[in-house]
Amino acid sequence: MPERTVTIASRTGLHARPAKLFVQAAQAQGVPVRIRVGDGRPALATSMLAVLALGAVQGTEVTLTADDGPGAEAALDSLAALLARDLDAEEASGA
Amino acid sequence: MPETAPLPLDPRAVRLDASAADRDDAIAQCGRVLVEIGAVEPSYVEAMLARERSISTYVGEEVAIPHGTLAAKDVVRHDAICVLRFPGGVDWGGERVTVCVGIAARGDGHVRLLSELAQILMDPDSARALREADEVSEVLSLLQPTQEDQ
Numbered sequence: 001m002p003e004r005t006v007t008i009a010s011r012t013g014l015h016a017r018p019a020k021l022f023v024q025a026a027q028a029q030g031v032p033v034r035i036r037v038g039d040g041r042p043a044l045a046t047s048m049l050a051v052l053a054l055g056a057v058q059g060t061e062v063t064l065t066a067d068d069g070p071g072a073e074a075a076l077d078s079l080a081a082l083l084a085r086d087l088d089a090e091e092a093s094g095a
Numbered sequence: 096m097p098e099t100a101p102l103p104l105d106p107r108a109v110r111l112d113a114s115a116a117d118r119d120d121a122i123a124q125c126g127r128v129l130v131e132i133g134a135v136e137p138s139y140v141e142a143m144l145a146r147e148r149s150i151s152t153y154v155g156e157e158v159a160i161p162h163g164t165l166a167a168k169d170v171v172r173h174d175a176i177c178v179l180r181f182p183g184g185v186d187w188g189g190e191r192v193t194v195c196v197g198i199a200a201r202g203d204g205h206v207r208l209l210s211e212l213a214q215i216l217m218d219p220d221s222a223r224a225l226r227e228a229d230e231v232s233e234v235l236s237l238l239q240p241t242q243e244d245q
Binding site: 011012013014015016017019020021047048049050051052053054055056057088 | 146217
């Protein structure tokens with residue numbers, strides 16, 4: 001099963017705004033993606049509540065997984081890249 | 096999962112029968128309740144509206160979680176949430192919202208608050224109970240189960 005492990009870069013963690021951007025990006029992928037913290041239970045990356053419940057802070061390592069298939073690798077690359085960015089900094093500079 | 100602790104919900108910050116003209120009105124009401132209980136300075140309300148314009152705080156289950164921008168953390172005096180119910184519903188960018196959980200948190204407190212709240216709302220029975228509670232005490236026990244057990 002393809003997977004990517006990435007460290008949350010947003011300074012306030014994977015909370016409301018970064019979480020929303022991540023969930024929206026996950027929903028735009030053609031394949032279902034799951035996210036987990038450590039050995040925790042995988043959550044649907046398209047569920048805002050499930051992603052918030054992870055409680056991931058800046059520096060938390062999360063693992064993204066998808067079933068084998070067309071588009072899976074690209075989807076994981078794209079979502080991992082998003083989490084590796086400080087989405088809060090983009091708000092501060094873009095506001 | 097992160098460690099759990101009771102959500103900082105003051106009974107005075109629960110409104111079971113609010114009504115709002117629109118989304119901004121609902122957010123402003125949440126902000127005013129947070130001001131009334133001394134959790135935030137009045138300028139936090141504008142920061143909540145600014146955050147919502149940046150991105151919707153709708154999370155599912157007819158629940159939205161309005162809160163301020165990162166820059167507004169300085170005007171938070173202590174971590175707190177408020178619960179305002181809008182039985183008539185509020186149009187939230189196309190979604191129907193009947194429960195607003197306003198959030199104020201210092202430092203990294205918001206991550207734990209949001210995680211706690213999300214874990215409760217992920218249980219459809221709890222989410223429904225929150226939407227339908229008749230008493231403030233029911234809302235408190237739903238959101239502060241550990242405190243209730245002690």
